[in-house]
Amino acid sequence: MKLVIFDIDGTLTKTNDVDTQCFVKAFALDGIKDINTNWASYGHTTDSGITLQIFQEFLGRVPKESELSRLQHRFVDLLQECYTADNTMFAEIPGASVMLRKLRSSEDWAIALGTGGWCASACMKLDSAGLDVGQLPTAYADDGISREDIVKTAISRAKALYGQSDFEKIVCIGDAIWDVLTSVQLQLNFVGVASGEQKIILQDAGVEQIIEDFVNFDNFVEALNTASIPKAEKLLEIEKRSLPPSYFEALYGTNPDPWKFETSEYEAKKYTATIAALPKRYKSAFEIGGSIGVLTEKLASKCDSLLSIEVSKLAQEKAIKRCQHLKQVRFQIMRLPEQYPEEMFDLVLVSEVGYYWCWEDLQKAKQCILEHLEPGGHLLLVHWTEYARDYPLNGDQVHDSFMELTPTKLRHLKGQREEQYRLDLFERV
Numbered sequence: 480m481k482l483v484i485f486d487i488d489g490t491l492t493k494t495n496d497v498d499t500q501c502f503v504k505a506f507a508l509d510g511i512k513d514i515n516t517n518w519a520s521y522g523h524t525t526d527s528g529i530t531l532q533i534f535q536e537f538l539g540r541v542p543k544e545s546e547l548s549r550l551q552h553r554f555v556d557l558l559q560e561c562y563t564a565d566n567t568m569f570a571e572i573p574g575a576s577v578m579l580r581k582l583r584s585s586e587d588w589a590i591a592l593g594t595g596g597w598c599a600s601a602c603m604k605l606d607s608a609g610l611d612v613g614q615l616p617t618a619y620a621d622d623g624i625s626r627e628d629i630v631k632t633a634i635s636r637a638k639a640l641y642g643q644s645d646f647e648k649i650v651c652i653g654d655a656i657w658d659v660l661t662s663v664q665l666q667l668n669f670v671g672v673a674s675g676e677q678k679i680i681l682q683d684a685g686v687e688q689i690i691e692d693f694v695n696f697d698n699f700v701e702a703l704n705t706a707s708i709p710k711a712e713k714l715l716e717i718e719k720r721s722l723p724p725s726y727f728e729a730l731y732g733t734n735p736d737p738w739k740f741e742t743s744e745y746e747a748k749k750y751t752a753t754i755a756a757l758p759k760r761y762k763s764a765f766e767i768g769g770s771i772g773v774l775t776e777k778l779a780s781k782c783d784s785l786l787s788i789e790v791s792k793l794a795q796e797k798a799i800k801r802c803q804h805l806k807q808v809r810f811q812i813m814r815l816p817e818q819y820p821e822e823m824f825d826l827v828l829v830s831e832v833g834y835y836w837c838w839e840d841l842q843k844a845k846q847c848i849l850e851h852l853e854p855g856g857h858l859l860l861v862h863w864t865e866y867a868r869d870y871p872l873n874g875d876q877v878h879d880s881f882m883e884l885t886p887t888k889l890r891h892l893k894g895q896r897e898e899q900y901r902l903d904l905f906e907r908v
Contacts, residue, residue, distance in 0.1 A: 480589050482646040483582065483703060484633050487594040487601050489654035490672050491575045492608040497568040498596070501557035502526070505550055511537045520719075522726035522869045524657040525595035528624040531729035541732035555599050562607050569607035572672060574693030576610050581696055583613075588703070589641045592617040593633035595626055595657070616640045624733065626661040627868070650706045659684045659709050660868035668706035670699075685709040711866045719871035722835045724790040724814060726869075731793035738831075740773040749900055750774050753830060753861050756893055756904050757781050761826040761857070767815060768832030772798025778828060779805045786820060788813040816843035825856040833862055833877035834870045841872065841880055849888060849907070858889065858905040865899060878903050 489495040499516055506514055514533055518524050521532050530550065534542045542550070562569050582588055592612060594601050598619040605612055616636035618629045634649065650668040651658060659681060662669040671681040671689040678689055686709050688702040730737045740746050754777050761782045769775045769787035771794050779785050785808045789795040795810055802808045813820070816836075827848050836844060852858060860881060862874030878901055885891050886908070893904040 480641060480643055480646060481587055481648040481650070481703075482589045482591060482634065482637055482641075482643075484591045484593045484630060484637075484649065484651045484667075486651075486653040486655075486658055487592065487596060487604060489572075490652055490658075491572055491579075491610060492604050493570045493572060494568070494604045494608070495654075497558065497561050498600075498604075501554055501561060504557055505554040506533065508553055509546070509550060519656055522722055522729065523625045524655075525624055525626055525629065526597045526600070526620040528595075528620070528729070531624060531733065532723075532725045535725040535728040535732065536723070539728070541729065551597050551599055554597070555603055558600060558603055558607075562603075566607065569604060571608040571610055572692050574696070575608070578693035578696055578699060579610065579612070589637055589643070589646070590615050591633040591637040593626075593630040593651070594618070595620055595629065597621055614640075624729075626657060627664050630661055630665060630667070650703050654681075656680060656684055657868070659686055663709050663711050663866060664868040666708055669709055670702045670706045685712075719837055721837045721840045721871060722869070727791040728793055731791050735793075735797065736771060738770075740771055745899065746773070749861065749897075750777055752895065752897075752902060753828075753859065754778065754781065756859060756895070756902055757826070757857070758892075758904075761824075763822070763824045764826040764828065765820065765824040765851075766828045766830075768830065768835075769798050769810070770794050770831075772801040774828075774830060775808065776802050776805065779808050782826070783807060785809070786811065786822075786824075788815075788820075790814050816840050816847050819847040819851065823851055823853050823856075825853045827852055827856070827858045828861075829859070829877075830861040831863060833860065834867070834872040834874055837871040838876075841877065845881065845884070849884070852907045854907050856907045857892075858907070860903045860905075861900060863900050864896075874901055881905065 485491055488498050503514060503516060511533060521529050531541055534540060582590055592615055596619060598621050601619055616633060618632035622632045623629050650670055651662045652670050652672060654672045659669060669686055671686045673681050673689055674691040681689055688706045690699055690702055693699050764782040764785045766775055766778060766785060766787040769789050775787045775798055787808060788811050792812060795812060799810050833841060848858060860878050862877055864874040866873060888908055889905040890908055892906050895902040
């Protein structure tokens, strides 16, 4: 048996516009106005992820349960008001209802729904569009802040409902770039539902199978059978902005150690390799992106003085507590490349942070690093090299960019590539 997973807004229902309108208004009624509606610029393009980031940007904290509940109820009420005023704003994508009915009668395909919307609003939109999804396994933004987690939950629920240990093939159906990114991250096949400019965006992202609607059921089934995984290389060419501080505050606000720096065997081995790569003791070191201070504490043993910066106050509070016994360590909240310390260093460490910059900011950061790195000083880069949907760059792009500075400005002293990360040590010429 094969599985097809549908997004809802823009994929099964024509509700993208009304969704944005009511979502913004729900925040405005709570005193939060002029929010950024370029949803692709958020770390996680889900109602839960966007809400966390908005609260961090405007209020500097995560929402309380009561605030979240009030926002969700207000959002649904606003959607209902719009439906009463003009129900055409909740129309199905042409052919969607018939397609779902035919697909449910198929012996080859199982169906699940995985949406970035909250359960209450998603169900309201499906009902308003006249789409009968019955007892189909569904995952919502209530189940996680990332689309990856939501889709994985939908798959898990589908396995349970259909009695499958695994599916022969899984195809995601979506209309936006974040749907493509999720498919690539999870290595799932993808079919786009789009026309006009949106179709061009999906094509540029490497999507090979795109339909405009579901009117021709046979064409849709053919698209399912021939669907493939979009190429990550295409997505890396898509311009993204640097991730803002609110992205990280939202992560640390919901999980004090989101990357498991304290407990991961992978991180422990990488930290050991990082410290081992440093050939001497340093007078003045600079750590860019210290997070909760696990690596900071280890790095301090190699330094007479260490400045560790971070964009997340929540993360740095933990780092300060962890390293309070290390008098040579200083901490500062700072966002590069907009800000940079007015001092010189003989070591700069950029570990698991370079891919959070967009290409333009990476170039600016490189210049700042060079200008403040003493002749003979060392630059150590350590980055995960796999694809991540919400990162503007990947680890190889960051390292290759610094390699371009050799041999005139930097001398390459050491290169090490492991299965999931890359390490490069440079010396300032």
